[in-house]
Amino acid sequence: MFKRILIANRGEIALRILRACHEMGIEAVCVYSKADAEAPYLRLADRAICIGDAPSKDSYLNISRLISAAEIADVDAIHPGYGFLAERADFSAICRDCKITFIGPSPEAMGKLGDKVECKRTARAAKVPVFPGSEGAIEDEEEAVRVAEEIGYPVIIKASAGGGGRGMRVCRNEATLRSNIKAAQQEALAAFGNGAIFIEKFLEHARHIEIQTLGDRHGHAVHLWERDCSVQRRHQKIIEESPAPGVDRKKVAQVGEAAARLIKSADYCGAATVEFLMDEKQNFYMLEVNTRVQVEHPVTEMVTGIDIVKMSILVAAGETIPFKQKDVEVRGHAIECRINAEDPERGFMPSAGRIETWQPPGGLGVRIDSHVVQGYRVPPNYDSMVGKLICHADTRELCIARMARALREFAVGPIKTTIPLQLRLMENSDFRQGGIDIHFLERLLK
Numbered sequence: 294m295f296k297r298i299l300i301a302n303r304g305e306i307a308l309r310i311l312r313a314c315h316e317m318g319i320e321a322v323c324v325y326s327k328a329d330a331e332a333p334y335l336r337l338a339d340r341a342i343c344i345g346d347a348p349s350k351d352s353y354l355n356i357s358r359l360i361s362a363a364e365i366a367d368v369d370a371i372h373p374g375y376g377f378l379a380e381r382a383d384f385s386a387i388c389r390d391c392k393i394t395f396i397g398p399s400p401e402a403m404g405k406l407g408d409k410v411e412c413k414r415t416a417r418a419a420k421v422p423v424f425p426g427s428e429g430a431i432e433d434e435e436e437a438v439r440v441a442e443e444i445g446y447p448v449i450i451k452a453s454a455g456g457g458g459r460g461m462r463v464c465r466n467e468a469t470l471r472s473n474i475k476a477a478q479q480e481a482l483a484a485f486g487n488g489a490i491f492i493e494k495f496l497e498h499a500r501h502i503e504i505q506t507l508g509d510r511h512g513h514a515v516h517l518w519e520r521d522c523s524v525q526r527r528h529q530k531i532i533e534e535s536p537a538p539g540v541d542r543k544k545v546a547q548v549g550e551a552a553a554r555l556i557k558s559a560d561y562c563g564a565a566t567v568e569f570l571m572d573e574k575q576n577f578y579m580l581e582v583n584t585r586v587q588v589e590h591p592v593t594e595m596v597t598g599i600d601i602v603k604m605s606i607l608v609a610a611g612e613t614i615p616f617k618q619k620d621v622e623v624r625g626h627a628i629e630c631r632i633n634a635e636d637p638e639r640g641f642m643p644s645a646g647r648i649e650t651w652q653p654p655g656g657l658g659v660r661i662d663s664h665v666v667q668g669y670r671v672p673p674n675y676d677s678m679v680g681k682l683i684c685h686a687d688t689r690e691l692c693i694a695r696m697a698r699a700l701r702e703f704a705v706g707p708i709k710t711t712i713p714l715q716l717r718l719m720e721n722s723d724f725r726q727g728g729i730d731i732h733f734l735e736r737l738l739k
């Protein structure tokens with residue numbers, strides 16, 4: 294097993310990885326930017342190294358500084374967490390060249406699954422259902438129109454290298470499609486450094502259901518069932534839960550097997566999420582694969598009892614997955630609320646600043662994953678998420694009741710957060726009945 298790991302990230306996920314390291318008897322080396330110098334979790338690290346100024350490009354995205362820190366601290370491995378460099382094949386390759394284990398997939402596996410167009414190709418070969426749409430990248434307007442006519446409107450234009458819900462355009466007719474193709478290519482190039490775009494069928498009433506998977510270096514791949522992440526705003530997840538309410542378990546098992554087959558076909562090592570949209574007839578279509586641990590991984594941990602971060606370290610060190618597919622069971626129900634420092638009353642404007650009050654809830658079945666303490670200053674430079682509140686209970690109904698009481702207990706100020714909105718959702722009768730789809734929240738906010 295590794296002796297020492299460098300955590301190439303910040304905030305709650307850095308703390309989450311540090312906790313897994315310490316439980317496994319591994320030393321954790323944290324890195325931080327000047328904006329994070331006061332972050333309280335740094336005190337828990339076996340060593341903390343400043344890697345540069347506040348802008349991500351000068352610190353958390355700066356590969357040479359991270360590799361220097363790894364060499365100075367003499368670590369065996371680097372855990373990238375999510376965001377920043379987690380999905381960069383070049384970073385995985387550089388780690389390998391420097392003889393540092395990258396805790397995550399090889400650059401080859403990332404190539405097959407990380408890029409959306411390539412991923413669809415890999416998925417078709419592994420017989421995983423994908424959206425009707427273009428086979429590869431779209432070259433010009435005429436090709437786009439031809440494909441759209443084949444699959445029927447509405448269609449959605451996406452960037453192959455896209456992420457974070459950005460760069461997507463819904464087109465309901467030929468005229469809009471024609472006028473959007475060029476702009477989408479230019480925007481993709483500017484935002485993601487890759488102008489490749491593709492089109493697929495746009496689903497009006499879909500649910501976002503994703504499968505957590507795990508692969509090792511010995512050709513094994515398993516799935517840890519599903520998460521429903523349909524409560525979104527601007528394609529960004531706000532609440533996630535497991536299991537997905539009202540979905541046929543046999544169907545989920547089938548999709549889970551398909552997801553495990555897909556990552557196995559790419560010789561994938563580590564945690565990956567295969568994302569699907571599900572239509573009203575419970576047909577699944579693959580969206581993309583996230584080649585890293587995800588923000589919402591705790592809901593799966595709560596219902597399966599499997600520590601996903603620990604597993605990602607274990608398999609990176611060359612161990613075999615220590616359980617079989619048939620042993621992975623879903624017990625009870627779990628929900629996660631992403632607590633963002635944003636003001637839902639004012640268009641979700643970021644609300645950075647000093648947190649004078651921070652009193653998180655507790656009690657049976659309540660988990661908080663957060664790096665925040667009272668007096669913490671939220672730096673304006675990074676993501677607005679200040680923590681995650683996860684609840685677990687025997688049934689969905691009890692879990693919603695527990696989440697509602699935990700959200701009521703949670704006192705945060707003076708910064709504004711998403712807590713009041715999430716409480717409103719827990720009290721919403723459609724949500725309670727499981728009547729959610731990816732546009733549910735936007736309808737509610739209108």
Ligand code: ADP
Binds near residue numbers: 581
């Ligand atoms: P990103 O990588 O930017 O997160 P995804 O492909 O994962 O993009 O899609 C994010 C969200 O966008 C989905 O959860 C869904 O809400 C919406 N979306 C994506 N593709 C489609 C589609 N074909 N039809 C309807 N909604 C879609």
